Structure formats: structure tokens, C-alpha cells
Amino acid sequence: NAGVMQNPRHLVRRRGQEARLRCSPMKGHSHVYWYRQLPEEGLKFMVYLQKENIIDESGMPKERFSAEFPKEGPSILRIQQVVRGDSAAYFCASSAFGTGLSDTQYFGPGTRLTVL
Amino acid sequence: TQLLEQSPQFLSIQEGENLTVYCNSSSVFSSLQWYRQEPGEGPVLLVTVVTGGEVKKLKRLTFQFGDARKDSSLHITAAQTGDTGLYLCAGARGSQGNLIFGKGTKLSVKP
Numbered sequence: 491n492a493g494v495m496q497n498p499r500h501l502v503r504r505r506g507q508e509a510r511l512r513c514s515p516m517k518g519h520s521h522v523y524w525y526r527q528l529p530e531e532g533l534k535f536m537v538y539l540q541k542e543n544i545i546d547e548s549g550m551p552k553e554r555f556s557a558e559f560p561k562e563g564p565s566i567l568r569i570q571q572v573v574r575g576d577s578a579a580y581f582c583a584s585s586a587f588g589t590g591l592s593d594t595q596y597f598g599p600g601t602r603l604t605v606l
Numbered sequence: 607t608q609l610l611e612q613s614p615q616f617l618s619i620q621e622g623e624n625l626t627v628y629c630n631s632s633s634v635f636s637s638l639q640w641y642r643q644e645p646g647e648g649p650v651l652l653v654t655v656v657t658g659g660e661v662k663k664l665k666r667l668t669f670q671f672g673d674a675r676k677d678s679s680l681h682i683t684a685a686q687t688g689d690t691g692l693y694l695c696a697g698a699r700g701s702q703g704n705l706i707f708g709k710g711t712k713l714s715v716k717p
Contacts, residue, residue, distance in 0.1 A: 494648075523704060532610075532694065533649070535704035546703055581648050583705075593698075594639065595705060597648035 494584050494598035495564075502604045509569040509576070511601045515584030522565045523595060524557060527579045539565060572605045579603075609633060610697055612708035620716055623685055627711040629695035630677045636698050638671055638678045639705065643692040652680075685715045 495514040503509050515522050520541050525533040538546040539559040550557070554572075559565040569576055579602050583595035611630045619625055629638070637656040641649035653662050655671035655678060662669045668681040682689055692712050696705040 496648075521703065525705075525707075530709075532707040532709040533696075533705075535706070538703040549704065585703075594651060594654050596651060597641070599646075599648045602646075 494582060494596055496580075496582050496598035496601050498601060499599060500602050500604070502606060503572050504606050505573055506571050509572050509603055509605075511567040511569075511580050511582075511603070512564040513567070513582030513584075513598060514564045515582075516596055519584035519586050519596075521585045521587070521593075522559050523583045523585070524565075524567050525581045525583065527581060527600075529578075533581060536567070569603075572603075574605050577603055577605045609706050610695055610708035612693075612695060612711050614711060615709070616712050616714075618714040618716065619685055621685060621687055624681070624683050625685060625713070626679055626681045627693055627713070628677070628679050629708055631697065632676065633697075633699070634675050635706075636675070638675075639696045639698070640669055640678070640680055641694045641696065643694060643710070649694055685713075687715050687717050689713060690715050 494516055497512050522539045524536040526536055527533045535549040537550050537557045542561050554570045556568045579600045581597050581600045583597045585593045585595045587593045613628050639654045640652040642652055643649040653669045658673045658675045660671045666683045670679050692710045694707055694710045696707045698705055
């Protein structure tokens with residue numbers, strides 16, 4: 491399966507714990523995007539990364555959230571000291587070229603985070 | 607304010623009927639993508655349109671990008687129960703990498 495992979499698919503955390511969400515892009519893709527989907531809301535952009543670089547983090551909350559995409563291994567979205575409002579589905583997408591008229595983003599199945 | 611407005615928000619039809627859903631904005635997009643999302647899954651790409659006035663057909667689905675690249679429509683002919691799902695439009699703007707999503711149209715096709 492050469493699609494975008496995310497794990498875990500479901501994650502339950504208690505308030506104050508840390509959540510780590512992983513994303514492996516499609517083979518050959520070096521651009522990764524993270525989105526958050528709240529119930530009854532559209533997907534909202536969080537952060538755009540290339541290998542070892544954060545390109546655009548304009549959608550990331552200023553505190554508790556961080557993202558990385560190391561040279562080796564998956565991209566990680568990290569949420570520290572989770573609160574109930576962080577409960578949502580988090581989707582990762584990857585693309586081959588980044589910006590560009592015909593570049594397309596392919597989405598993973600998502601991680602559903604529940605904060606108790 | 608929602609940059610991309612999708613309508614209708616909900617649509618329930620009988621199998622065999624035709625339908626059109628809309629995606630409108632006051633902003634210009636360099637490209638627009640349509641996705642379908644099923645419960646518990648990620649969005650699956652249906653089509654990307656990049657040229658104003660472009661029409662793309664995918665079996666029973668017809669996608670149109672407005673001449674001014676501000677709006678788009680998705681028309682489904684002879685809907686089937688398998689078409690049930692959330693249809694999302696998403697726009698890209700020039701050099702910005704992120705996509706801007708509408709809230710989606712939730713389609714239910716009844717047998």
C-alpha cells in the first residue's frame with residue numbers, strides 16, 4: 491500500500507498528557523501537511539513541512555502544538571498537555587511538489603484523538 | 607467567515623436522481639480539488655481543476671470550474687447508494703501550500 495499512513499488511528503488521552511501523532515507520506519512525496527477536523531466543521535490547515543523544515547505553521551496554535559518532519563522517519567504532530575478542546579480528527583496529507591498549480595494533496599485515514 | 611461556501615449543506619435523494627452541489631467563494635483560487643469523505647476515513651481525491659471554465663467528467667460525475675476561478679460545481683447523474691458521503695471542495699491559492707476547505711455537502715442516496 492503506497493498511500494499516506496497515519497498511526498495510531500485512535501488515541502485516547504487524559505487531560506494534561508501528551509499526544510504524538512505519526513504520518514508517513516506516500517512514497518516519493520517530500521511535502522507533508524497537517525489538518526484538523528472538528529465535528530461539523532471543515533478541515534483546517536495547521537502546518538506544512540518539508541524534510542527537516544517547517545514551511546508554513548500559520549494554522550498551528552501558538553502553545554502546546556509542535557510538528558517535525560525529520561530526515562528519516564515519519565512526520566510527528568505533538569500536542570503537549572492536552573485539553574478537551576483538542577479532541578478532533580487529525581489528518582495528514584502529502585504531495586510531490588509542494589506549491590504549484592497542479593500539485594495534489596493525498597490524505598491519510600486520520601487519527602481520532604479523544605481527550606478525557 | 608468561511609472562505610469557501612458549499613451548498614446545500616445536506617442533501618437526501620432517491621437512487622437514480624440527479625443532483626448538483628456547489629462550492630462558491632469571493633476569492634480566486636489557482637486550483638480547486640473535490641474530495642469525498644466517508645465516516646471514520648480521510649478525504650479521497652476525486653478531481654483537481656486548474657483552468658477557468660474547465661469541465662472534467664469522471665463516469666457519472668461532472669466537475670466544473672468557474673470562468674473566474676472563484677466557484678465550482680459537482681453534478682452527479684443517476685445517483686447510486688454508493689455515492690453517499692461527505693463531498694468537500696478545497697482551494698489552493700498561488701504560492702501557498704495549504705488547502706482551504708469548505709464545510710462540505712453531506713449526501714445521502716436512498717435505495
